[in-house]
Amino acid sequence: MRKVVGIMATVAMLVCFAAGCSSSGGSGSGAAGSGAAASGTAAASGKMKPIAKDKIKVGVIHITDPAEGAGYTYTHDVGIQAMQKEIGLEDSQIIRKNNVPDTDPAKIETAMRDCIDEGCNVIFATSFGFMDVCEKLAKEFPEVYFSHGTGYKCNGVNFNNYFGRIYQARYLSGLAAGLQTKTNKLGYVAAMDNTNAEVTGGIDAFAMGVAKVNPDAKIYVKVTGSWFDPEGESQAAQALIDSGCDVIAQHCDTTGPQTAAEKAGKWGVGYNSDMSKDAPKAVICSVMWNWGAYYTAAVKSIIDGTWDGTNYYGGMKEGLVTLSDLSSFADPKAKELIEAAKKDMLDGKFNVFDGVIETNDGKKIGEEGKTLSDEEITGKINWYYKNVEVK
Amino acid sequence: MDMLIKFVVAAVVAATPILYGTLGEIMNERVGHINLGVEGMMSMGACAGFMVGYITDNLFLALVAAFAAGAVGALLYAFLTVTLMANQNVVGLTLTIFGVAIANFVGFYMISRSATKSLKLPENITSALGSIKIPLLGDIPVLGQVLFQYNIFVYLGVIIAILMAVYFYKTKTGLNVRAIGENPGAADAAGIRVTKWKYINIVIGGGITGIGGAFTAMITAGGVWISDCVGGLGWIAVALVIFASWKPVNAIWGSLVFGIFRILKYYVPKNVPVPIAIYDMLPFLVTAIVLVANSIKQRKDNAQPASCGINYFREER
Numbered sequence: 001m002r003k004v005v006g007i008m009a010t011v012a013m014l015v016c017f018a019a020g021c022s023s024s025g026g027s028g029s030g031a032a033g034s035g036a037a038a039s040g041t042a043a044a045s046g047k048m049k050p051i052a053k054d055k056i057k058v059g060v061i062h063i064t065d066p067a068e069g070a071g072y073t074y075t076h077d078v079g080i081q082a083m084q085k086e087i088g089l090e091d092s093q094i095i096r097k098n099n100v101p102d103t104d105p106a107k108i109e110t111a112m113r114d115c116i117d118e119g120c121n122v123i124f125a126t127s128f129g130f131m132d133v134c135e136k137l138a139k140e141f142p143e144v145y146f147s148h149g150t151g152y153k154c155n156g157v158n159f160n161n162y163f164g165r166i167y168q169a170r171y172l173s174g175l176a177a178g179l180q181t182k183t184n185k186l187g188y189v190a191a192m193d194n195t196n197a198e199v200t201g202g203i204d205a206f207a208m209g210v211a212k213v214n215p216d217a218k219i220y221v222k223v224t225g226s227w228f229d230p231e232g233e234s235q236a237a238q239a240l241i242d243s244g245c246d247v248i249a250q251h252c253d254t255t256g257p258q259t260a261a262e263k264a265g266k267w268g269v270g271y272n273s274d275m276s277k278d279a280p281k282a283v284i285c286s287v288m289w290n291w292g293a294y295y296t297a298a299v300k301s302i303i304d305g306t307w308d309g310t311n312y313y314g315g316m317k318e319g320l321v322t323l324s325d326l327s328s329f330a331d332p333k334a335k336e337l338i339e340a341a342k343k344d345m346l347d348g349k350f351n352v353f354d355g356v357i358e359t360n361d362g363k364k365i366g367e368e369g370k371t372l373s374d375e376e377i378t379g380k381i382n383w384y385y386k387n388v389e390v391k
Numbered sequence: 392m393d394m395l396i397k398f399v400v401a402a403v404v405a406a407t408p409i410l411y412g413t414l415g416e417i418m419n420e421r422v423g424h425i426n427l428g429v430e431g432m433m434s435m436g437a438c439a440g441f442m443v444g445y446i447t448d449n450l451f452l453a454l455v456a457a458f459a460a461g462a463v464g465a466l467l468y469a470f471l472t473v474t475l476m477a478n479q480n481v482v483g484l485t486l487t488i489f490g491v492a493i494a495n496f497v498g499f500y501m502i503s504r505s506a507t508k509s510l511k512l513p514e515n516i517t518s519a520l521g522s523i524k525i526p527l528l529g530d531i532p533v534l535g536q537v538l539f540q541y542n543i544f545v546y547l548g549v550i551i552a553i554l555m556a557v558y559f560y561k562t563k564t565g566l567n568v569r570a571i572g573e574n575p576g577a578a579d580a581a582g583i584r585v586t587k588w589k590y591i592n593i594v595i596g597g598g599i600t601g602i603g604g605a606f607t608a609m610i611t612a613g614g615v616w617i618s619d620c621v622g623g624l625g626w627i628a629v630a631l632v633i634f635a636s637w638k639p640v641n642a643i644w645g646s647l648v649f650g651i652f653r654i655l656k657y658y659v660p661k662n663v664p665v666p667i668a669i670y671d672m673l674p675f676l677v678t679a680i681v682l683v684a685n686s687i688k689q690r691k692d693n694a695q696p697a698s699c700g701i702n703y704f705r706e707e708r
Contacts, residue, residue, distance in 0.1 A: 065618070067499035074508070193667075222657050225667050230617045231607065231624070231653070235405060239657035242397035255509075259613020263517075277507045278615045391660075 048145065048158055050305035051121055053087065058094045058299070059115025061108065063127035064228075065098045071253040072227070073098075075272050076126045076149070079291025086296045087303075095120060102129025109133050116141055122302060124295065125149065134159055145307065147298055149291075150198070152378060156309045162294045163378065165315030166198070167205035168345055169287040169323045170249075171352045172338045173269045174209020176284050177247045179331035180267050184217040186210060187240030189233055191252040193223045194390075197381040199251050205352050206249055206269075207385040213337065220245055221390045228253045234260045241266055243391075247284070258282055267329075274324045284334075286324040293319040313374055316345050359383040392533075398658045399537050403545060406650025408433070408611065408621075410548045411603025412628025413635060413642040414555060415461070418596025420637055421559065422589045423572045423698035427483025428468055429600055430625025431490020436461040436601025437608035437620055438494035441512070442501060444609065445616075448513040450520065450543075453609070454602060461601020462594045464490055469593040473586055476702040487625065495618045502616065510616035517614045519543070544606045551599060555639035568592060572696030575703035585703055603628070630678045636685060636693040649674045 058080070066077030077096070084094060095118055097111040108130055112123055116137075122145045125134050131151035138146045138159035146159040154160040177186055188206065192199045207219045220243065222236040234256035237248050241264045249269040250257040255278040261268035262282035270276065270286030294314055301307040314320035323342075326335055344350035353372035357365045365383060366372055372381075384390060412429045419426040426432075440457030444450065468486050471477040501510055523546075524530075525539040559565040568588050570578040579585050604621055612620045631649055635641035656670035685693045 065495075065499060067503055223667060225671075228619075230620045230622050231405070231611050234611055234613060235401065235654050236657045238401055238404075239654065242394065242401065242658075254612070254617050255615045256611075256613055256617070259615055263521075263613060277509050278511060279613070391657075 047305075048302075048307055048309065049143070050307075051145075051302055053089070053303050056089065056093055056122060056299065056302065057118070057120045058089070058122045058124065059112070059118075059120035060094065060096045061100050061111050061115075061123065061125040061127075061130055062096060062098045063100060063102050063129075066096070071255075071272050073126065075289045076291050078273075079289075079293075079295045080124070082290075082292030083295035083299055086292070087299050089299075100127075100130075102127040105133055109137065112137055116144060121145065122299065123147065124298075131161075145302055152311070154309060154311050158309060160309050160311055162298070162312040162314070164289065164294075164318075164320040165313065165377075166287065166289065166321050167201050167352055167377070168316045169321045170202045170205040171209040172323045172341055173249065173285055173287050174206040174211075175213050175337050175341060176326060176330055176334040177206070177249060177267075177269055178210035178212065178214035178217055179334050179337075180284055181210075181214065181217055181247050183244050183246045184214065185243070185245045186217055186219045187237065187243075187245030187248045187257075188219055188221045188388075189236045189240070189248065189250040189252055189257045190221050190223050191227045192225070194382045194384065197377070197379050200384065201353075201377055201381040202251050203388060204357075204381060204383075204385040207388045208352065208357075209341075211385070211387050213333075215387075217387065219385075219388045221384070221388060223390070224252060226252075230254050230256055233257050237261060238264070248282075255279065270324070276324065276327060280327075283327060284330045285326050288322050288324055290319055290322050313378070316342065353377060358386040360386050360388050394658075396533060396536050398654070400540075401654050401658070402647060402650040403541060404610070404650070405653040406646040407545050407548055408603040408606040408624050409628050409631055409649050410552065410642060410646035411544075411606065412600050412625055413631040413646055414548070414552055414639055415465075415596040415598075415600030415603070416628055416632045417555070417635070417637055417639055417642060418592045418599065419465075420632060420696055420699055421568055421572045422592045423575060423696055423701065423703065424469075424472060424589065424593055425479050425483065425700050426465070426468055426486070426593065426596070427480055427629065428464060428486025428490060429628050430621055430623065431487035432461040432464040432597050432600040433604030433607065433621045433625045433628075434490040434494035434619075435464045436604030438497050438604075439601070440605030441510070441608040441616055442497060444512055444516050445501070445510055448515050450516050453516065454605065457601045457605035458598035459601070461604065462598035464601070465594045465597020466590075468597070469590050472702060473589045473593070476704055479700055479702065491619065491621070494621075498616050498618055512609060512614040516609070520610055520614075542610060544602070544610065547602070549643060552639045552643050559639065564588075569696070572698055575698050579703075579705060585705075589703075600625075600628075627674055630675060633695075634674075634678050634681050636681075637695060648677070652677075 060080055062073045064073040066073050095115055100108055100111045115123060125148045128150045131148050131153055134146045134148045135153055138155055142158055148161050150163050151161050188203055190199050194200045210217050220240055222240055224232040224236055233252050233254050237257035237260035247267045248257045248261040250271050255275050258268040258270050258275045258279035262279040267284050268282045270283045273288055274286045276283040294312060351371040355368055412433055416429055436457040439460030440453045443456035444453030464486055468482055471482045472479050502508055520542050522540050522542055529535045529539040567583045571585050571588055575585050607620045631645050635645040652673040656667045
C-alpha cells in the first residue's frame, strides 16, 4: 500500500513539474505583437469555455475614480458603460474597484481577489501597473478571463492585453494643429520622456501630421515626469506659451494645458475625452479613446466562445481611437485633409509610420515601402521626428 | 530678457499658493502648534472656494468661503490639540487626510450632478481673476511687468504677509502671542490668555491657508475642477516655514525661491543634462541646508518657537 501511495505521489509530482514548465513557457511574452507566439500553449491547454450572458460578472479595476469627470479613468468607465448597454448586462453584473494604486501589488491583488470572491469571471484592469498581478492571478484562476489595458503581456489562454493606435488620431490632430499655428511653434506637454514608446510615438505622429501641412513649423516638448500633475501640466503649458507656442497639445491627464492655452488666448489639442467643454475657446479638437469598442468586442467574444487570449491592438478601424469634431474656429481646410487621411488609414493605404522616417538627431528609421511593425511602435519608439525639439 | 520676465512672472504665480500655506503655518507655529494639516486645509479651501464661486458666480463670496473652510479645519485641529491636548502630529496628519478626501468627495458629487460631467467656473470669476495692472506703476517698463501685473491673490498674499509681520513684531498682542510660542507657562503667569490666543491664531492661520487652496483650484487648474488640485503644495509650505525661519516677510521671498524651483524644469535651456526629478528635490535640499545653517549659527531669533509640538496644560507647569 505504501508503495502505491509513493508511486502516485511521484506521478503527481512529475505532472505538476511538467505543468509548471509549460505555463512558464507561455508567460512573459514580449511586446504586443507577440501574442501569437504564446497562443501555442493555448492549443495545448484547451480553449476557454464560453460564459452565458446572464452568468457573466465583470470586475473593473480602476486606478482613480471614474467620477473625476474627464481624463483616463473616466474614459475607461464610459467604455464599460457603453459595453453594459450594448450587451445588455444588469448593474449587478459589474463590480468596480476604484482608486487602486497601480504601484502597490498587494492592494491590486486584494482588489482582484475581492472581485473574484464576489463571483466575477471577467476582470478588466485598466492601468499599466496592474499587468504583473493579472499574469499571476491568471495562473491561479484559470477559469477567470483577465484582460489588461495599455501593457503588452498575455498568456494566450485567459490573460490578454488591449491597447490602441492612438497615434492615428494624433496624426490627424497634427494636421489641424499645423494649419492653425500662426507662429509656427507648437507646444506639447508630455507625461513621460523618450523611454516611453507610447508617449514618444504619439509626439512623432502629431509632428508628422504637422509637417505634412506646415513644413516650417516646429514642435516643442516639455516633460512633466508624471501622468497626473495638476500644477506641473499648467506650468509646462505656460512655459511653452511663454516661448512663443500658440497651439498646445498634450499627453497627460488633466485639462490644465488646455485651460492655460485658453487663458493666454491660444489654441490647443485635447486628449482622453473631448476637452472642448473645459476650454471651449481653445480646443481645436481632441484625441480620444473609445474603450467601449474593445470592452464590447471582448465580452461578446467571451459569450460566443471566440475569445482567443491574444493581444488586441485596435485603431481607427475598430473605433477604439477617434478624433472629436473640429471646433468652429479650426482652419477651414483642416476638415477635408483629415477626412482624406482618415480614409487612407481605414483603407490601409496609410499607416503613419510608413517608409523612411528622419529623426531629430539625423538618424533614419524604417525602410522604403515598409511600415513599422506593431512591436516597434508599442515598444521601440525612443526617437523624435525631425521637427521635434525637447526642452 | 523677455523670457526672463515671463519666467519671473510664472515663478510668482507658482509661489503664491505656497505663500498662503506658509503664512498660515507661521500663525500656527508662533503659538507653539505644528499643524501638519496644511495640505488638508488647503484642499478644503480649494473645494469650498471653487464650489461657492461655481454656484454663486461671486468672487468675494468664494474667497470668504475658502477662508471659512480653512478656518473650520483649523478649528477642529485647535479643539483637539489645545482643548483636548491630543498629539499635534497625529491630528495634523489626520486633518490632511480628511481635508483632501472631503474635497475630492464634494468634487465628485458636484461633477456627477453636472450636465457636462465637468465643472467650469463662470466667466465673471475667471475674468475677475485675470491679471490686474496697477495704474501708472504697471506701465513702468520691465519693473511694471515683473511687479505690478498680477491677479488679486498675489497682492493679497503680500499684504497679508506684511500685516502679519506688523502684528507679530510691532504690536503688544503680537509680542504676547510670540511669548506663548516660546514659553506658554511664563506667558500664562504674566496674565496672557494662552488658550484664547492659541485658538485665534490657529483659526486665522487656517483661513489664510484655505485661500491658498482656492488659488490652486481657481487659477492653477485654470478654472476647471480637478481632484487633488492642491497636489502636495501644503507639504512644501510646511518646509518653507523652516526656510523662512518663522518670519512672515521671509515667507515672501522664500516662497518666490520655492516658486522658481517649481517651474525651473520647464524654463531651463535644453541640453542641460540633469534628470528632471532633481528640480522636484531642490526645495527640500535647500530647506535641509537652511536648517543646518541655522543650527550652526545658533541665533535665537531664527529658531523654531520653543514650545512647538508640546501641548500646554496649565496644571502641569
